Structure formats: C-alpha cells, structure tokens
Amino acid sequence: MDRPEVSCVFVCHDGDGRVLLARRSAQARDEPGAWDCGAGALEFGETFEQAVTREVTEEYATPPLSIDLRGVRNVLRPGSHWVAIVFAVRLDPAAARIGEPHKFDELGWFPLDALPAPLHSQLPAALELFTA
Template sequence: MAVDPRVDPAVSVVFVCHDGHGRVLLARRGAGARDEPGTWDTGAGALEHGESFADAVRREVREEYTADALDVETIDVRNVLRAGSHWVAVLNAVRVDPEAAAIGEPHKFDELGWFPLDALPSPLHSQLPATIEAFARWVRSNG
C-alpha cells in the first residue's frame, strides 16, 4: 500500500510502550497497514485538532493496544521525510501493564510481542531504528 502523500507537514505522536523492566512492546504490521506490512514497529498516530501530545498518545495506545498509558513522557522530536510526506514525529516513552496489552486494531497489526532492546525481532520498520535509538538514550539518562 502506498504512503499517504502530504504536501504540508503533519504531526504524529510516536510511542514506545515499555514495561518499566527493559522490555518494549512491538507490533507486526499486517496486510492492512498503511506501509511496510510484515515489519515490526512501535505505535503511532496523527495528532487531532486541539489535542495535547499526551492525550493523543493515551488515545492511540488504547486504540492500538487496548491498554492504558500509565506514564507518558515526551523524549524526542524529529522530522520524518518519506516518499512525498513530511511528518513531525513527537516521540514518547509510555509505560503500560504488559497484561493489559492486546491487538486493538487487527486490520493493521497481526502480532504483538515484548522484546528487550538487545533482541528485537526482524524485519524492522524503516523508521524503528531511529525511534529505538532515541528510546535507548532516554533509558540510559533515566538510569
């Protein structure tokens, strides 16, 4: 499926869900995913008009993973330029209860898994390495 072409920059909230004990939650993108089906990725979604970053993250985590965001912290912002689109990605670290996580959007994802940062599955979504690098920096700085 083609990437949604955007002329003007749009804002997305990207979130790395973690369990607070070194594992991150990744979803394998299914056949109905917007791009790169079959790859593993964190969650993300577009910021809606009037919504705060944290509220957008909480909404998206519930939609994608059926879990409540227990802690939300913005950890990075970056420009993502791909195939005619420009997204301003606001990256967040989000602690969730692993027992509460499930696939909330089966038309987009076909598998979930918890992984330590040094044992991620493959193949990875093309944007995931930069996201994981920023998350790893945040983990190191928060001891």
C-alpha cells in the first residue's frame, strides 16, 4: 500500500449499554481469535453512511437502526496506513447474526466494563472514540 485507504469502523450497540463484538475466525486477515468491532473499506463513490450500511448488513445480516459519526483516527501498522472513520451504530440485538462466517466464528453483546479477551489491537482506540 503506497497511500492511505479509508475504513469505516463501526461499534455496534443496543442502545442499552452493550456493544456487539465478533471473534475473528482462523481465516481472518489478522489477529485470529481476537474480539473486534466491525469495519470495511470505503468504496469509490460511496458516502460514509452507505459504506457503513453495506458493511454492517454484510457482517451482521441486519441493517443499522442509526448511524452516528464519533471521530477519525490514523491507523499506522507495518505495511499499511488507514484513515479510520469511527461510527456508533445502533442495531436490533435480536436480528444480529454472523453474516460472514469466513471472517467471524462468534458474536456477543457485552457491557463496556466486561469485554471478552483477547481484544483486537485496534479495538481500544475505536472504543475510546465511541465513548467520547
């Protein structure tokens, strides 16, 4: 990668203090076994909201009830540079399920003070913007 890419990161919540996290499968691009929020690359011509709606629906098999911009951060990792735009996305907990089983092998709703382990290395920074 020779230039930054844009990622829409979404911390899904139920409106009652719980967040939805997915455990990354053995086939995940990085950090298999880690719990993470969702994210996906912005495609050419998409608005942020269109990208978030597409990605949330693909990953969790249900559309967002609301989408709120929470902040922006640089994600600099060896060999990559992403501009991460972080959103809070409200979902219906009863409707959410794994939509991409090749990426995730478990979903769970967690209060912020009782998150599972291990967490993806980038999740704490996303949660910081989510709770700001």
